[in-house]
Amino acid sequence: MVEWSDFERATIQDIFSKMEYEVVGPAALSRCLVVYPWTQRYFGNFGNLYNAAAIIANPMVAKHGTTILHGLDRAVKNMDDIKATYAELSVLHSEKLHVDPDNFKLLSDCLTIVVAAKLGKAFTGDVQAAFQKFLAVVVSSLGMQYH
C-alpha cells in the first residue's frame, strides 16, 4: 500500500477540487497527441488530427480528455487503494483498448505541464513531487493487470 503524507493528501485534494476538468482534460490530451504524435494510434476514429490546431479544436479529443480526468477523480477519492480502484480500468486498457502502458506516463507528463501552467508559482517543487507521486501510482495501477 502506498503511504501518503498529510501534505501529499492535502495537496492532491486541493489541486483536484479546484480543477476545471473540462479545461484541463482536453488541454492535457490534446497536448499529448501533439507532443507524442504516435499516441494518435489509439484515436483512428476521432476525425481530423492532422495538425496541432486541428487536434486542439477536435471535439472528440476534448470530450475524451474530460472523460480521462473524471477517471482520475476515482483515484483522488480512493487514495488509499488506487490499485483496487483501477483493476477494472486496467483490464479494459489491456484487453479491450490494447494501450501500451508507456503511454500512461506520456499523458501524465502532459497533465503535469498543463497543471503547472495553470497553477504557476503555486506549483512548487514540493507540490510537483506530490502530484507526480500520485500520477506514478495511477500509472502503475493502470498497468497492473496487463499480462
Place this chain on the structure above:
Amino acid sequence: MTSLTAKDKDAVRTFWAKVSGKAEDIGAEALARMLAVYPQTKTYFSHWKDQSPTSPSARKHGITVMTGVADAVSKIDDLKGGLLSLSELHAFTLRVDPANFKILSHNILVVMAIMFPTDFTPEVHVAMDKFLAALALALAEKYR
C-alpha cells in the same frame, strides 16, 4: 529519435529569444525541482555541503547547466559537433547516467510552462522536447 526539422529549429530559436532573459531563473528552478522531485539525482552532488533544492550550490549549478542549454541553441545546426567537449566532460569525468538528462529536461519543460504559460503552446512544447532530447543525445555521444 527523430532529428530536428527546420520548423523545430525555428520554434526553438523563437521561443528561446523570448525566454533567454530568464535563463538563470529557469535553470535554478529546474535544478531545484529535479532535486526535490527526483531525490535520487542528489547522489551526483554528495560533494555539496548543502544539497537542498534552494541552496546556493544548487542555484549556481542550475545557472551553469542553463548556460550550456543556451549555448546549444546557438549550435542547434550541429549539436554533436558543437557539444563535443561537453560530451567528453560528461562521459569521462562526470559520468552522469543519461537517464538523468531526461529527468532534467522534463523539469526544464515544467518551469517553462510555469513561467511562460501562454507562450509554451503544444507546438512550442514538442519542439523544445525534441531539442532537449537531441541535446541529451549529443551529450551522451562520447559515453561508449
